[in-house]
Amino acid sequence: MRTPFSHFLPLALLLSQTIAAGSSQLPADESATTAVVDHGDQLVSQSPLGETHQARPVSPQVENAWKTLRNAKITTVRTEKPTGLLGNALHYGRQAFRILFLNGPSPDKASRKVQPDVARAVEELKKAADEDADPDAMFLLAEMSFHGNFTYPRDFREAFHWYNDLAWLNGNTTAQYMVGFMYATGVGNAVERDQAKALMYHVFAAEGGNTRSEMTLGYRYHAGIGTPKDCDHALHYYKKVADKAIEYYRSGPPGGHTMGRDLYRWADDEGGAYGEGASVSSSGRNARDAAQSSEASLEDVLEFYDLLSRKGELKATFGLGKMNYDGARGLPRNFRLAMRYFKTVAKKYWNKDGSVNPNHQAGLDKLAAKAAGYIGLMYFRGEGVDQSFATALSWFKRGVVNGDALCQYEMGLMYLHGHGVPEDAFKAANYFKAAAEQDLPAAEIRLGALFLDQGDVATATRYFELAANWGAMEAFYYLAEMSNFGIGRQSHCGVAAAYYKIVAEQAELIHSSFEESNAAYEAGDKEGALIPAMMAAEQGYEHAQANVAHLLDEQRSLLSLSSILPWAQKTRSSLLRNAALALIYWTRSAKQANIDSLVKMGDYYLSGNGITVDADKASTCYHNAAEAHHSALAYWNLGWMYENGVAVDQDFYMAKRYYDLALETNREAYLPVKLSLLKLRVRGYWNRITNGDVNPIREDENQRPRRTFKEWITTFIENDAEEFYGDLYDQQAAEDEDFPGARPLESDSRHEDGYYDDLEFDLDEGMLEGLLIVALAAVLMVLVYMRQQQQRRNQAQNQNDNNANANQNDRGVFPRPDDPDFRQWVAGGVGH
Numbered sequence: 120m121r122t123p124f125s126h127f128l129p130l131a132l133l134l135s136q137t138i139a140a141g142s143s144q145l146p147a148d149e150s151a152t153t154a155v156v157d158h159g160d161q162l163v164s165q166s167p168l169g170e171t172h173q174a175r176p177v178s179p180q181v182e183n184a185w186k187t188l189r190n191a192k193i194t195t196v197r198t199e200k201p202t203g204l205l206g207n208a209l210h211y212g213r214q215a216f217r218i219l220f221l222n223g224p225s226p227d228k229a230s231r232k233v234q235p236d237v238a239r240a241v242e243e244l245k246k247a248a249d250e251d252a253d254p255d256a257m258f259l260l261a262e263m264s265f266h267g268n269f270t271y272p273r274d275f276r277e278a279f280h281w282y283n284d285l286a287w288l289n290g291n292t293t294a295q296y297m298v299g300f301m302y303a304t305g306v307g308n309a310v311e312r313d314q315a316k317a318l319m320y321h322v323f324a325a326e327g328g329n330t331r332s333e334m335t336l337g338y339r340y341h342a343g344i345g346t347p348k349d350c351d352h353a354l355h356y357y358k359k360v361a362d363k364a365i366e367y368y369r370s371g372p373p374g375g376h377t378m379g380r381d382l383y384r385w386a387d388d389e390g391g392a393y394g395e396g397a398s399v400s401s402s403g404r405n406a407r408d409a410a411q412s413s414e415a416s417l418e419d420v421l422e423f424y425d426l427l428s429r430k431g432e433l434k435a436t437f438g439l440g441k442m443n444y445d446g447a448r449g450l451p452r453n454f455r456l457a458m459r460y461f462k463t464v465a466k467k468y469w470n471k472d473g474s475v476n477p478n479h480q481a482g483l484d485k486l487a488a489k490a491a492g493y494i495g496l497m498y499f500r501g502e503g504v505d506q507s508f509a510t511a512l513s514w515f516k517r518g519v520v521n522g523d524a525l526c527q528y529e530m531g532l533m534y535l536h537g538h539g540v541p542e543d544a545f546k547a548a549n550y551f552k553a554a555a556e557q558d559l560p561a562a563e564i565r566l567g568a569l570f571l572d573q574g575d576v577a578t579a580t581r582y583f584e585l586a587a588n589w590g591a592m593e594a595f596y597y598l599a600e601m602s603n604f605g606i607g608r609q610s611h612c613g614v615a616a617a618y619y620k621i622v623a624e625q626a627e628l629i630h631s632s633f634e635e636s637n638a639a640y641e642a643g644d645k646e647g648a649l650i651p652a653m654m655a656a657e658q659g660y661e662h663a664q665a666n667v668a669h670l671l672d673e674q675r676s677l678l679s680l681s682s683i684l685p686w687a688q689k690t691r692s693s694l695l696r697n698a699a700l701a702l703i704y705w706t707r708s709a710k711q712a713n714i715d716s717l718v719k720m721g722d723y724y725l726s727g728n729g730i731t732v733d734a735d736k737a738s739t740c741y742h743n744a745a746e747a748h749h750s751a752l753a754y755w756n757l758g759w760m761y762e763n764g765v766a767v768d769q770d771f772y773m774a775k776r777y778y779d780l781a782l783e784t785n786r787e788a789y790l791p792v793k794l795s796l797l798k799l800r801v802r803g804y805w806n807r808i809t810n811g812d813v814n815p816i817r818e819d820e821n822q823r824p825r826r827t828f829k830e831w832i833t834t835f836i837e838n839d840a841e842e843f844y845g846d847l848y849d850q851q852a853a854e855d856e857d858f859p860g861a862r863p864l865e866s867d868s869r870h871e872d873g874y875y876d877d878l879e880f881d882l883d884e885g886m887l888e889g890l891l892i893v894a895l896a897a898v899l900m901v902l903v904y905m906r907q908q909q910q911r912r913n914q915a916q917n918q919n920d921n922n923a924n925a926n927q928n929d930r931g932v933f934p935r936p937d938d939p940d941f942r943q944w945v946a947g948g949v950g951h
């Protein structure tokens with residue numbers, strides 16, 4: 120959707136802002152003489168756009184303040200997570216003391232005492248800022264109150280004040296970006312959330328070349344946040360970031376800068392937003408991936424490799440070298456160690472003079488060539504050793520003899536750029552071709568680029584696409600450029616913007632703050648983690664959006680501690696208690712295809728967490744998650760809604776169907792779903808004997824042939840789950856009654872017999888079993904009752920919250936669905 124108006128929006132906003140600011144602040148100018156109001160004067164005369172930052176000497180006051188701050192003895196590391204036995208004891212002792220005797224919430228950090236040295240420096244800075252409008256002083260004050268550097272207490276209002284003044288004083292793009300960020304998120308209640316103003320400040324900053332703002336704007340136009348969706352604008356901003364990313368990448372050593380990546384979802388460490396097995400990210404098809412990427416297994420792998428390596432298994436030695444070279448989460452890159460491992464492998468194959476050791480292990484040639492490739496690479500790029508083209512070349516030559524792809528590619532690079540050899544594009548192309556035939560993405564990109572130079576667009580595209588399959592950043596860049604400028608194809612804004620977005624997001628290390636937020640998160644400093652994560656989330660990273668929502672999410676489990684222990688809730692600082700913000704980020708993450716977030720979003724609507732209860736919307740979320748993405752949890756939630764008549768007419772038949780679908784979708788959900796089914800049957804039974812008017816569970820085997828559980832489970836085990844679901848009901852008729860493979864399961868599955876049977880207690884089967892089932896049903900009743908109670912309480916509380924908010928400011932923290940501003944933050948909502 121594009122309106123001509125959208126192009127003029129920033130301009131119009133600028134005008135209105137200038138007029139509003141001028142008219143509201145100018146009259147005050149006559150009565151007051153503070154510097155803040157002086158800026159109001161300047162607002163009218165100078166726009167913050169395109170203002171160049173002239174180099175001015177740092178004033179002596181600021182220099183003094185800096186000196187004081189630097190010399191102040193401050194422990195800057197504040198971790199909330201206790202370490203060591205003593206630390207733990209102290210931490211919990213203090214906690215217990217507070218709970219027992221003080222009986223109140225832990226004090227927010229704002230009430231910390233300011234150190235005298237720091238206080239003095241701040242006084243000095245404030246004087247410089249107020250009297251001389253000194254930009255350095257303002258900037259430092261803003262940073263200190265925003266980040267809480269030098270133990271200065273965090274104060275977002277103060278930070279906003281200084282950033283805003285600085286933004287209008289000299290058009291400092293960092294300050295503009297920060298003001299935009301604060302308007303966009305309303306973080307710390309410094310200002311009321313206002314997406315139009317956020318957009319305006321980000322436009323200023325982006326015009327001044329601020330990469331973070333460019334990225335933020337790209338995402339806002341891409342997703343339609345605070346503005347109508349606009350592909351041209353999204354493309355414009357994403358291209359700017361992508362250009363910078365590629366420029367940085369190419370400015371590195373031969374082969375380009377390493378684009379280290381720090382983005383991951385914190386929730387994934389706990390098996391996803393709903394825990395292991397229940398979340399889509401750790402169940403079904405994703406189950407094994409999640410286990411492989413977890414940190415614990417990295418340690419295991421390292422240990423295992425080390426053991427093998429010591430026993431002389433060279434594959435393990437090489438693996439260790441590669442892991443140390445590439446680095447991983449929780450394993451920083453270590454070039455010296457990597458070199459040692461690689462050389463250990465190479466020495467087993469080559470003698471000192473470069474000749475091949477005649478009695479080397481069988482099959483070592485390929486592995487040794489790979490090791491040679493990495494050794495050469497490190498000399499080529501000067502990693503852990505002094506850069507030396509000659510040494511690199513000698514290693515590459517050894518590897519090329521054995522047909523190693525990496526060596527071929529690096530040789531190609533040497534010839535392409537004339538590093539240590541005469542430049543020869545033809546030779547280069549031959550080497551690249553050999554490596555590309557082994558599907559080495561870097562070589563495919565170079566080869567594609569050479570073909571593009573020759574005008575063979577079709578071949579070039581093929582190679583870029585091959586490399587893009589590997590997620591290679593440069594390949595996406597080429598594809599984006601070709602889509603953008605219509606080279607060899609129709610130019611296509613949507614495709615180009617999506618590709619530029621991928622490039623921009625892969626260059627996270629030049630403009631985002633994942634490292635900072637991860638470090639803070641791992642140290643247990645949740646507030647410290649929240650702010651940088653939120654910045655990355657604003658830039659459009661789905662991972663960061665999920666992280667922020669995860670951090671703000673208070674309902675991680677139904678029986679959370681906080682509902683039993685009244686004080687547990689209060690230990691979260693006010694910054695972290697923001698359900699409305701959590702919902703925003705669940706929504707944005709869901710829009711970027713995170714299914715767990717979509718289900719979470721449904722939960723928030725269902726329980727009225729951070730928004731008024733909207734069961735229809737919740738149902739839409741669950742339906743989308745369930746049907747499009749096979750989320751067992753969503754199916755289960757839908758079953759629950761039908762069972763209890765939330766947002767739909769109570770219907771046990773439908774409830775049963777959804778519970779069954781949940782079971783089909785996710786093997787891990789077996790026990791909870793079976794328990795729910797049991798409870799449902801008890802209710803259905805009650806409904807029947809009391810002649811209730813709820814649509815009962817019925818047998819409808821006419822449409823669906825009866826299928827016993829043992830058949831089901833046997834087929835499940837024997838077939839790949841994927842293809843199994845495809846023809847689930849086609850095959851059944853043909854299947855035999857007797858399944859020889861099912862024998863061992865028979866005794867367990869006695870009571871699961873069939874899908875649509877009514878509850879029948881067969882007491883002859885054994886009293887114990889029947890009693891157990893009754894007991895379980897009773898427990899479930901209690902659980903359901905508790906869940907309903909809690910929900911009611913949540914709703915009531917939410918009502919109160921909403922009322923309180925409505926009193927505070929007339930618009931409330933977030934717009935109502937019928938408010939025109941609604942779209943600003945919910946980004947279109949689901950299914951509308």
Ligand SMILES: *[C@@H]1O[C@H](CO)[C@@H](O)[C@H](O)[C@H]1NC(C)=O
Pocket residue numbers: 172254255256258259291292293294
């Ligand atoms: C913003 O102002 C501060 C303080 O004067 C300065 O250090 C910083 O480099 C400025 N940023 C930009 C992008 O001009």
Ligand SMILES: *[C@@H]1O[C@H](CO)[C@@H](O)[C@H](O)[C@H]1NC(C)=O
Pocket residue numbers: 259262266268
């Ligand atoms: C204050 O702390 C933040 C976050 O740790 C950091 O990015 C910033 O550079 C620090 N500012 C100063 C002036 O030390």
